[in-house]
Amino acid sequence: MANRTPTEDEVVAQLRAEGKRITQAKRAVIRALLDAGDHRTVEEITGTVQAQVPDTSLSTVYRILEELEIFAIVDHTHNGHQAATYHLAGRDHGHVTCQRCGTTFEVSTEVFDLFSRELRRTTGFQLDPHHVALSGLCEECRTGD
Ligand SMILES: [Zn+2]
Ligand SMILES: [Zn+2]
Ligand SMILES: [Zn+2]
Structure with missing residues (x-):
């Protein structure tokens, strides 16, 4: 890409x-x-x-x-x-989305690279960090209460 x-x-x-x-x-x-x-x-x-x-x-x-x-x-x-x-299409990136406020953030694919490599090495699984956003809490929601 x-x-x-x-x-x-x-x-x-x-x-x-x-x-x-x-x-x-x-x-x-x-x-x-x-x-x-x-x-x-x-x-x-x-x-x-x-x-x-x-x-x-x-x-x-x-x-x-x-x-x-x-x-x-x-x-x-x-x-x-x-x-x-x-x-x-055309910009390589992955996604994370906040399960509390619903904001989706773009993350450079380099952030996922280490995890991707380890996942493939240990399980043979090829991660596509673009298709489905990983879920968690954004900084604001994490520190807001
Ligand atoms: Zn949030
Ligand atoms: Zn995107
Ligand atoms: Zn889909």
Whole structure:
């Protein structure tokens, strides 16, 4: 995975090369994720898209995100009990989420490297720290009471 977020034109060019149609809604989804720069739920993305393309439904946005995932343009993450969030692929990172306040934090993959290596050495298991956030308490919640 490259450590750089693609531009809107690069994403569109990639989809065209795959023979995909570029709809207004699709462009709006890509733009919403680029502008956000971090993680958004399908509901949040739909809200942003509807401001530009009013008749876009939640299920349309789901379908677009699924297509973008197939081409590794978009990734999703599960954050504890909350809705999954989506963001543009291209930056290697893992996630931790606070089980009390629900905040998700990005963590560089180097933080997980030691643990990943040890896990693979002892069990053969290959960790994907990006797909599901590890759960715990953030500093504020840990020291707040
Ligand atoms: Zn992420
Ligand atoms: Zn917290
Ligand atoms: Zn998943």
